[in-house]
Amino acid sequence: MDEDPIVRVLFADHEPLFREAIRVVLDNQPDLLVVAEAQTGCQAVALVEELDPDIAILAADLPDCDGVDPVRLVVDRSERCRVLVLARDEDQNALLQALESGAAGFVARTSPLDDLIAAIRALHRGEAMVPPMMLGPLLAALIRRRREQAAVLQRISNLTRREREVLVLVCKGADSRSIADELVISPETARTHVQNVLSKLGVHSRLEAAALVGPDDLLDQLVEMGP
């Protein structure tokens, strides 16, 4: 973490008056300095690349940048900059989306100003920041997801090694011919394997199978599973 006592902040929000007000407040803190303001997600990403601030405060409702979440782009393009998402209210889905995109903190606009300042300092210290009343539901969502993944892995464990290979390819969007080419089998055999996979997973389509496996980490586990 940077030893510089001044925390350099980028603030992105589409409301100019709000941006200006936050800048004044933050600049009045002895250890904070707003080095840039942005009005859009793309502008924020470009400014992060140019200025490499310590903290980027991004409004949760900034428009996507060519279809990509600006939070994810900032996290991908700067090793140093930590992202604090500023949401309209304490919305659990917005929190989950922010954390999944790589944000380190989340503050609602309904929070006191002191919470925003405390969150910036906490992120700069390397900590994560989630509103206290939202932590429990966030943990509950993580637990639900783990249970769902465990249930999916249980179903996948009924597949043979060959069927798991087929499932990995199905998840990557391969059709029967591609699967056949990849595994050096006939298209008919590939189709039979796909039908067996769908049947054992209890789904009706390849799309449903891919959705069931879902996240990348589960796909990785699938690839790594032994025979």
Add this chain to the structure above:
Amino acid sequence: MIALRHARPRRKDGVTLRSAEGEIMLYDPEDERVHFMNTTATAIWQLCDGETEVSEMVSAICLLTGLPADVVEEDVAGLLEGFADAGLITWVGEPPTSPEEPDGANESGE
């Protein structure tokens, strides 16, 4: 703590979680007591639904915070024991004091 892992704590009916002026508190209307909560205690309380095992709480906190499991286990056990002592939770399923793990370890104290 090991005996707590598969225990499932459940919030006492009627106890409500409130937030006011930066403070989070539990209010128990039965004895009209107020319990002030920190962030971790609030989160653990919210997870006491009678379905979530203590081990799941610990895993989720480890995943989110990156803290070592033994540290989290000790904190969670301490909080739950505090809730239980104050009559704020009950246990569903196996009682936490009955050793069910192979090594028969006891739950840790504070």
